[in-house]
Amino acid sequence: MENISDLASKITVLGIGSSGVKIAERLFHMPEMLGLEIIGMDTDANSLGKSSLANKTAIDSEWRGGYGCGGDVIKGQRSFSRERARIRSIIESASLLIVTGGLGGGTVTGGAPIIASEARACKKPVIFVLSIPFVFEGYNKNKLAEDGIKELLPMADILICVPNDLLFSSLSADAPVEEAFRKADEEISRAILGISELVRCGNLLSTDFSDLRSVLARRKSTCGVGVGLASDYDGLNRCHMALERVLSSPLLGGPGKIKNAHALFISVTGGSDLQIGEVKKALESVQSLARKNARMIIGANTDDAYNGKIQITLITVNFEDVASDDVEEFVSEKTFVQESAITASSSSAPEPPLSSEYEQQELPLLQISRGIFLNSSPSMYDGLDLDIPTFQRLNLVVDKGD
Ligand SMILES: Nc1nc2c(ncn2[C@@H]2O[C@H](COP(=O)(O)OP(=O)(O)OP(=O)(O)O)[C@@H](O)[C@H]2O)c(=O)[nH]1
Ligand SMILES: [Mg+2]
Structure with missing residues (x-):
């Protein structure tokens, strides 16, 4: 692979396990997915049969009889090991493989490391976008997921772990479990789309391939x-x-x-x-x-x-x-960064003043969040968004009385 356009020439998204097939299906129906090859792969023939994916494949049906792994990771490992040749041909025909699914079950947790090892053998880049079970799913599923991450980390070029519990920030407390999983499908498929956009043509601003390659080559924690x-x-x-x-x-x-x-x-x-x-x-x-x-x-x-x-x-x-000195440098810098602040330009951000203990500090007015109005249509009047506080809209500077 010589440059970024080679990496983007055929991006394949492989959804594994029942969860991965659902995410892949969601992606498949998005209008922006054009150009992505999307494949669903599961040990569970029943769940695969219900999927509207055009490209889906039952794995290890001869041994598993199409019954899934019932939460047994060893069965998942064996199923994928028996299908190494098929997995390898998917990997070899792709320029970049994005694997997705939910950790915690047998198929995904057992199968993902086999895919990672095959991708390593083929020297093909692979990005994993996997969810971590909700805490309410119980200790066992979460422990399986944790062990799965430990196994995958040294092998994956990029491992993005999505704790499902984070979705509660955008779900109401009385949302049914099905809605929670639908939300997970939506968020994860959108993330996959975004990742593929990063390595796609870059017709406006092209990704620096040597930078990308050097980041992929380093050992990382989860992303x-x-x-x-x-x-x-x-x-x-x-x-x-x-x-x-x-x-x-x-x-x-x-x-x-x-x-x-x-x-x-x-x-x-x-x-x-x-x-x-x-x-x-x-x-x-x-x-x-x-x-x-x-x-x-x-x-x-x-x-x-x-x-x-x-x-x-x-x-x-x-x-x-x-x-460690790299980290220290950052710790001393971050004191001055406003949580959740979006500033129009980093270069125009004022230097923090050197102040004595008794001097009044600058008011933290950088935050320009629309707060509870974030997901509602703006109240426009005469070209102005009235949901943005007046001092921010008019760019007012608070007089400190110097
Ligand atoms: N995004 C999403 N995640 C799901 C869905 N259903 C389950 N999950 C999550 O995925 C984890 C694994 O579930 P499955 O994908 O059903 O398990 P599997 O890998 O197929 O494993 P076996 O059923 O044991 O063969 C669960 O613990 C949930 O956290 C779904 O519809 N969408
Ligand atoms: Mg399953």
Whole structure:
């Protein structure tokens, strides 16, 4: 693989286990998925049969009889081991493989490490986007998931683990379990779409392939992902809205993840109406929240499937082998970063004043969240969004009386 366009030439998304097939199905029906090869693979013939995926394949049906693994990881491992040749041919025909599913059951937890080892043998990059069970699913499922992560971490190029419990931040307490899983399908499939956008054509701003390769090559802990999609219906400030949604994306785990990341993948995708100013604002805003020496791998695309929309995807990566002085440098910097703040430009951010113990500190007025109005249509009047507090809308500076 020589460059980023080779990596993007055939992106295959492989949904494994009953959960992975559901996520793959959700992705399959998204209008923006064009160009992705989507395959569902499960030991459970019954659940596979119900899927509307065009490309689905029962695995190890001869031995398992199409009954699934019943939560037994060893059975999952054996099933995938018996099908190594088939898995290898999927990997070999892909330029980049994205594997998805929910850890905690037998098929996904047992099968994922086999896919990782085959991808290693083929020297093909593989990204895992896997969910961690809800705590209410019980200790055993969570323990299986934890063991699965330990096994996968040294083998996966990128392992994005999505704790399902994070979804509670965007679910009401009385939501049925089915709705919780539907939400998981939606968030994870959108994240996969965003990841694939990062390595796609990059017709506006091409991802630096050597940077991407060096990040993939390093040992990492699990990664976080945030996706924000906004459309013209969100009003004039759709870029700002998409940024807000990235930061409050349940799968990111809070803006603190950006501050702590050693490397960040950011992709901005829009239709032919995407403005360069929007791309600039998105990139600078994320940059202003990150540590100064964080590696930024950025890409921007236009695609007609996104006409009238803008999608920002952010992946946070933490390296395991970072020297302690690197971390200290960051700790001293982060004191001055506002939690959840989006500033228009990192370069225009004021330097924190050196102050004595008794001097009044600057008021923390950087936060420009729309708060509870985040998901509602803006109240526009005369071209102004009235849900944005007046002092921010008019860019007022508070007089400290100096
Ligand atoms: N996103 C999503 N996750 C699900 C869904 N159903 C279950 N899960 C999650 O995925 C985990 C694994 O469940 P399954 O995918 O059904 O298990 P499996 O890998 O097929 O394993 P076996 O059924 O033992 O063969 C569960 O513990 C849940 O956390 C779903 O419909 N969507
Ligand atoms: Mg199953």
